[in-house]
Amino acid sequence: xxxxxxxxxxxxxxxxxxxxHAVLTYxxxxxAVRIFVVRHPVDxxxxxxxxxxxxxxxxxxxxxxLAVFSFGLSGDLAARQSMYPARLFTLPVTTAALxxxxxLYGAAxxxxxxxxxxxxAVWPAGTDVPVVWPALLAASLMAWTQTLTWMPYALPGLRVxxxxxxxxxxxxxxxxxxxHKTPEPVMLAILAPHxxxxxxxxxxxxxxxxxxxxxxxxxxxxxxxxxxLAHARGDQAQAWLEWRQHGRSLPAMVTIVVPxxxxxxxxxxEAPVIVFEILAAVLLTPPxxxxxxxxxxxxxxxxxxxxxxxxxASLVGAKLKVAMRSTVIAWLPIVIAVPLMLRLSGTLPLVLxxxxxxIDVVGGPRATAIALLVLAALLALTWKQLVQxxxxxMSGREWLVKASVFATxxxxxxxxxxxxxIIGSRQAMAMLWNLLPWILAVLVCxxxxxxVWVAARLYDRGLFGGRALVIGAIGWDVAVLAVxxxxxxxxxxxxxxxxxxxxxxxxxxxxxxxxxAPLALAWNRHR
Amino acid sequence: MVSESVIAVSxxxxxxxxxxxxxxxxxxxxxxxxxxxxxxxxxxxxxLIRHILGLLRAESGSVxxxxxxxxxxxxxxxxxxxYLSEENDLPGWMRVDELLRYSRAFYPAWDDAYAEExxxxxxxxxxxxxxxxxxxxxxxxxxxxALAYRPELLVLDEPSSGLDPIVRRDILGAVIRTIADEGRxxxxxxxxxxxxxxxxxxxxxxSRGMIALSAPLRTLKESHGGMTLDEIFLAHVGTA
Numbered sequence: 001x002x003x004x005x006x007x008x009x010x011x012x013x014x015x016x017x018x019x020x021h022a023v024l025t026y027x028x029x030x031x032a033v034r035i036f037v038v039r040h041p042v043d044x045x046x047x048x049x050x051x052x053x054x055x056x057x058x059x060x061x062x063x064x065x066l067a068v069f070s071f072g073l074s075g076d077l078a079a080r081q082s083m084y085p086a087r088l089f090t091l092p093v094t095t096a097a098l099x100x101x102x103x104l105y106g107a108a109x110x111x112x113x114x115x116x117x118x119x120x121a122v123w124p125a126g127t128d129v130p131v132v133w134p135a136l137l138a139a140s141l142m143a144w145t146q147t148l149t150w151m152p153y154a155l156p157g158l159r160v161x162x163x164x165x166x167x168x169x170x171x172x173x174x175x176x177x178x179x180h181k182t183p184e185p186v187m188l189a190i191l192a193p194h195x196x197x198x199x200x201x202x203x204x205x206x207x208x209x210x211x212x213x214x215x216x217x218x219x220x221x222x223x224x225x226x227x228x229l230a231h232a233r234g235d236q237a238q239a240w241l242e243w244r245q246h247g248r249s250l251p252a253m254v255t256i257v258v259p260x261x262x263x264x265x266x267x268x269x270e271a272p273v274i275v276f277e278i279l280a281a282v283l284l285t286p287p288x289x290x291x292x293x294x295x296x297x298x299x300x301x302x303x304x305x306x307x308x309x310x311x312x313a314s315l316v317g318a319k320l321k322v323a324m325r326s327t328v329i330a331w332l333p334i335v336i337a338v339p340l341m342l343r344l345s346g347t348l349p350l351v352l353x354x355x356x357x358x359i360d361v362v363g364g365p366r367a368t369a370i371a372l373l374v375l376a377a378l379l380a381l382t383w384k385q386l387v388q389x390x391x392x393x394m395s396g397r398e399w400l401v402k403a404s405v406f407a408t409x410x411x412x413x414x415x416x417x418x419x420x421x422i423i424g425s426r427q428a429m430a431m432l433w434n435l436l437p438w439i440l441a442v443l444v445c446x447x448x449x450x451x452v453w454v455a456a457r458l459y460d461r462g463l464f465g466g467r468a469l470v471i472g473a474i475g476w477d478v479a480v481l482a483v484x485x486x487x488x489x490x491x492x493x494x495x496x497x498x499x500x501x502x503x504x505x506x507x508x509x510x511x512x513x514x515x516x517a518p519l520a521l522a523w524n525r526h527r
Numbered sequence: 528m529v530s531e532s533v534i535a536v537s538x539x540x541x542x543x544x545x546x547x548x549x550x551x552x553x554x555x556x557x558x559x560x561x562x563x564x565x566x567x568x569x570x571x572x573x574x575l576i577r578h579i580l581g582l583l584r585a586e587s588g589s590v591x592x593x594x595x596x597x598x599x600x601x602x603x604x605x606x607x608x609x610y611l612s613e614e615n616d617l618p619g620w621m622r623v624d625e626l627l628r629y630s631r632a633f634y635p636a637w638d639d640a641y642a643e644e645x646x647x648x649x650x651x652x653x654x655x656x657x658x659x660x661x662x663x664x665x666x667x668x669x670x671x672x673a674l675a676y677r678p679e680l681l682v683l684d685e686p687s688s689g690l691d692p693i694v695r696r697d698i699l700g701a702v703i704r705t706i707a708d709e710g711r712x713x714x715x716x717x718x719x720x721x722x723x724x725x726x727x728x729x730x731x732x733x734s735r736g737m738i739a740l741s742a743p744l745r746t747l748k749e750s751h752g753g754m755t756l757d758e759i760f761l762a763h764v765g766t767a
Contacts, residue, residue, distance in 0.1 A: 232632065234632050303612070525581075527583050
């Protein structure tokens, strides 16, 4: 390597080689599907199907690129300090070079991602897919993400808020322009200044960070006396630490995003379908965001934590408790804001009308039970999203984490087109419907066999006694029976056979991965 | 001094890929006194200590601390050990007072008055965040939480590396303070041999994962005609 540009490129490529290989593999699969399976644009029944086919994996790639090229995977988003790696500040290169090369690589990667998407994705027939401006938009979003990530801030947490608001503003401007059918040259004119502006701002920001100049508005606040903390036991102290480190992220993110989503009610109050979609998006926001926060909660165990005189079960228990608290607090703004915004936007009568229709169909008690069940399921789903990857993250094995991400993306890349094909074929649909109980039964057998294996390992390693395991198994059985009983009462048996519901419930209630978390921690803590 | 072993390591072997970090190490640390573990960088000191703390599982051989397996019973072992290492990865976001309140919850023997005395001695501002402390102050904060519950065994893994003489003096003072109480033991790993020489009762030299020499310091000096520990180390271990 003879230049700083090559050295920075090498570091980015080397450090993220597995992720980049995974992206290339996915694009190769997409290309194969495009060339050999779907030779022409196809008719999708609706936009959602199309979105599922290409948008989910490519959005994941988009977000991954943002994190990679902004050095966002190895820093503290909430900190005031710049996230630009401080070790690079001591290199004998200009600040302009430090900013220019990662920005150039990021912009090129984003543009390439768009061109690959345009070329390889299965687009609906008749769609006029633009060429240049989406690439410029992607590059602009990358450049601004880098700039705002590398900027030092005066208050903790300000980075997240500023970045979300600024990127949302750019998106909003573009959406508005699209709505007004703005021609491509005008779109280019709107987007063209962004990359140079972001570059100049980044130069200023990184220059500041390089000088160690971090503004601090906290000094102007009135000094508060230290809050008295009293932890009676070690597990309480550990739960406090977990809360301070990871617990507040989800409530903070939900509190920022949900009001913005609910503001859309004012714009679309006359369109019942969109109101329904907005409410669905709001209700799915906590579980969706929990999937991202889960990575931090299940992060590796530092020697400081490993040295706490607590059992592995207690260390995992602290994380589970914090996930529960985080879930409940994340849902509070929704519980408060949704009725308020429905009332203020004038869409409350619409929602009440839907509720009345449901009551007319299923009756008052069942409608209440359905509403409570949906709310409980969403809360449980949020919690599950937070904790289900503990068994991966707590193992402390980077290869396992990367393999898990790769497996998930590969699964999505295969299952989404497969699902689309099945939905489109009446014969395949009928076959799947006939086979579904067997597929579910096999999955239940796999889950229970894995649970037995994990329980045996937990017992052998002395992580849980026989009594604790039996109590855990009974608790899980009770949860399964309770949910099953409720579903049997709510859902007409004409629609679903009872054994079918039982299989679904067994698969839905967390067991194996949760039980494997102490095992993974022990594997990491005592290497 | 009681002869019961606080640490008993028997035929411990550990490999990392093709590298043998520890090769059939056998070690017995008696209760009371200061046990110096010396060796060059990469000799296997930290690997041995991580086994004693239960952070590494014995591939072959056995490790017992207070007669217990530190992997099988982390609570029983770690609640009796105070630990300070060169890495000292205290959570940077915590304030000093939060660190103290957090740590005290784990140790029933935590002594608030002693903790406050140490905090004042080390001149640590209770409202200061750990990440804003200097390296020496961080080492002092780590030492404070390792000492405040008067652990039966104090394990110091290269605690003075890169620190100024004033902080190193504090650390040595802590060692002396610890052994002032009867029955408490210090395992002190360092490559700064003059420090070990000042406080150790017993010295074990480790080289390439093997015990090169292990004897009471006085015996060692007498048998080497009054040589310093530096000279003895060079004679037995060389530059390895």
